[in-house]
Amino acid sequence: MQKKLIALAVAGLVSGGAFAQASNVTIYGRANLVLDNYAATGSVTGPAADYAGRTRIVDSSSRIGFKGTEALGNGLQMNWQCESQVNMNQGGTNGMNGSVGNSSVGLCGRQSYAGLSGGWGEFRLGRQEVYWTDGRINDIGANELATNGGIATGGGGIVGGVYSRTSNVLSYFTPTMSGFQGGLLYVAGAEAAQQGTAANGKGYSFVLNYNNGPIAVKYDWAKSYGQNAAGNLSTPVTGQPQNTGSKLAMAYFYQGESKVGLVLVSEQNANGAALAGLTAVSGAQTGTLVLGNTLKQNSWDLSWEHYWGSGNFQSIVEYGKSSNASLSQGGGASLGTMDTSQTNAKQFTIAGKYFFSKRTAMYLTTEKITNGMNNWQDFSNGGYSASAEQAAGTGLSVISRGVQVKVTALGLIHNF
Secondary structure, eight states: OHHHHHHHHHHHHHHHHHHHHHEEEEEEEEEEEEEEEEEEEOOTTOGGGOEEEEEEEEEOSOEEEEEEEEEEETTEEEEEEEEEEOOTTTSSSSOTTSOOOSSOSSTTOSSEEEEEEETTEEEEEEEEESSOOOTTSSOOSTTTSSOOOSGGGOOOTTSOOOOOEEEEEEEEEOOOBTTEEEEEEEEEOOTTOOTTSOOOOEEEEEEEEEEETTEEEEEEEEEEESOOTTSOSSSOOTTOOEEEEEEEEEEEEETTTEEEEEEEEEEEEESOOOEEEEOBTTSOSOEEEOTTOEEEEEEEEEEEEEEETTTTEEEEEEEEEEOOOEEEOOTTOOOOOBOGGGOOEEEEEEEEEEESSSSEEEEEEEEEEEEOTTOOOOSOGGGOSSOOOSTTOOSOOGGGTTOEEEEEEEEEEEEO
16 A cells, blocks of 8 residues: 555656646846935926935846746747846835836736747737837846936836836737847726726837847837826726827947947827926916827937957946927817927936856946926836836926936846
């Protein structure tokens, strides 16, 4: 009897091992901890709206993830991923300013999905990045340094971007052919809409990637209907605001991963909400945006990343600029009284990074955003900003318009 029990136990172990070999799981992540000084000063509304310089220890979008695949036969494969933001400085998943932002929604709050793939491409269902990263073309944010957000990512300031990483996404990606890959994404919003509230939130996105030899090109287009201030569609805004964004990113690679990159961004907020407290065209103390007005803004970002010697040292230089926004009437609304000549912004980054190994590096960076009188661009994503003015804690608001945002940071980053 005892031998039979042992045999059954061994058979169970062997059987379990066989199933385990059919599916594999990878654990991965990033630790990115920073000692920095953040300041946002010079607001045209006065010192009360400034953020005096403060020395901080910041977790800049650290994360842990699990992903796996299972071969199903006949070329069909199951793919899944669950990636979560972690705050290794304060604990939990919230941003450093306590905000529950786009990624800080608990387990699987970052890119997380289940999908099927084959020779025909891949379908995915779940929380996905719809309009956000520029891939390896420009990854100067928290992928390489301390700050997160800025002009190259799009959004922020007077003209808000299309949602970036969001829930309820169905996507399809083609197989890669001669360096090209395309993707279509649909966002089914309004899941949390209750009786008497808007239930028309939705979004669409298209992406095209090209990676072949020293050239990489990426084009993103996205449009959302009913997007709320937190950047999602689960409880869409009544009145159907429409945010549209397009990004064209290009890079030339040399000596391995050294590169010169250019990102062009165009974003539009149509049928947007009313907004007061701006500088008026007439020179009066305040101007306004009227409900239904449309704002459009173009931006560009140029970056250079170079690895020196044996590749242990990397230098990074980046300069970006947002044009003044254009204002037009929409939805039968009257034109607002905002001075759109004061809506531009400029961003500059210079950094040095030393690699102890392929996975571990230390960096020193200084970055600055200079805003026009009617803009409040910030290093906002991932809760990096010191501001919690907005409901989602995603950065500065109109209260701090015209500020200059300065960050000097010493960071330690490890990828595993």
